[in-house]
Amino acid sequence: MSAVAVETRQARIVPALGRLATFVLVVAALWGAWEGYKWLWETTGWTWPFVVDDTTMPHIHDILNAFREPITAGGPALIHPLLDAAWFTAKEALAGFVLGAVFGFALAVALVHSRLLERGMLPYVVASQTVPILAIAPMVVIGLGSKGVDGWKAVSVLAAYLTFFPVAINSLRGLKSADPRAFELLDSYATTRWSVLWRLRVPASLPYLFTALKISATASVIGAIIGEAPASIQEGLGGAIVNFNQYYSLQPTALWATNIVCAVLGLVLFGLVALTERLVLRRAPEHVA
Structure with a gap:
């Protein structure tokens, strides 16, 4: 192995x-920090902001041990149903993520080509995110359910609702971020809007787009978990949270373990x-040392 190859390998490993x-x-x-907080509050007897005990703050090792303990006698270890629930919720979140990302980017493309459309629609796009998802979740689930749409698909729509906004806003800014001189150059060649979009605007928007997608990836999981409750879906993590919340005083570690899987x-x-x-961006100038 050459010295250059060794140095390259070390540069990646270190x-x-x-x-x-x-x-x-x-x-x-x-x-x-968790165990120290728990020890200090239990030792001193402090009750602000809440009483600390094994119910409100179980030990971390107890939460981790809960993964290998069965919920019911003779049943499988908790980790198995949680993994199944995570896979089910991941399907909903991924479908909502893709749907919301496509819709958000398409909306940004439409707004960037029409100043009038942007000024008219952007306030409503922003206002849409002020409505709590818990308020619209029952309407979406029941409304789509009346049309014969499966419950998990309706939940995906809720995940898309949380996904599209950051994608639309960041993509709109990214599509506008290209160098004005580049626009002038393409205009001098009588380049069509379609060519300007794909050769100039879209490449310039990629850093903004991926920033939004990273935000939306986690938001889609939240939307899927919250949407499972009004959809009465028990197979996902939302159903597990609702179920374990009912028995929290008796078995708090199960709910904390579920929270870890969600995270x-x-x-x-x-x-x-x-x-x-x-x-995608490894060849971009900002990623080249």
Whole structure:
């Protein structure tokens, strides 16, 4: 192996090890902060902002042990139904993410080509995000259900509702971010709007777009989980949260374990978008050392 190849390999391994070490340190710090807070409040008897005990704040190791313990006697370990629920919710979130991203980007393209349309529609796009999703979830689920739409598809629409806004706003800004001199150059060649869009506007908008997609990836998971309750879907993480919430006083670790799975699902979707961003933008000037 040549010296250049060795140096290249080391240049890739060292940053990866640094990120791994940082991750371990952050997890250890959060673990210590949780256990330290719990120990201090239980020792001193402080009750503000809430009473700290094994119900309100279980030990981290008890929460992790809950994954391998069955919920019912003779049943499977908790991790198995949670993984099944995570897969079901991931399907809803991914469908909503794709739907919302496509709609948001298409909306941004339409707005960037019409100043009048932008001024007329943008306030309503912003206002749409002021309506709580818990308020519209029953209307969407019941309305689409009356048309014969499956429950998980209606939940995907709710996930798309939370996804499209950051994509539309960031994409609109990105589509406008290209160098004005580049527009003048293309105009001098009598370039069509379609060519300007794909050769200039879209490449300039990619950093903005991926920033929005990373935000939307986690938002789609939240939308899917919240939407499962009014849709009466028990197979997903939302159904698991509702179920374990009813028995929280008796078995709090099950709900905390479910929360961990929800967080991991959001991180996985975020990581997939971040990986795609690196693959797409790795030749961009800002990624070249």
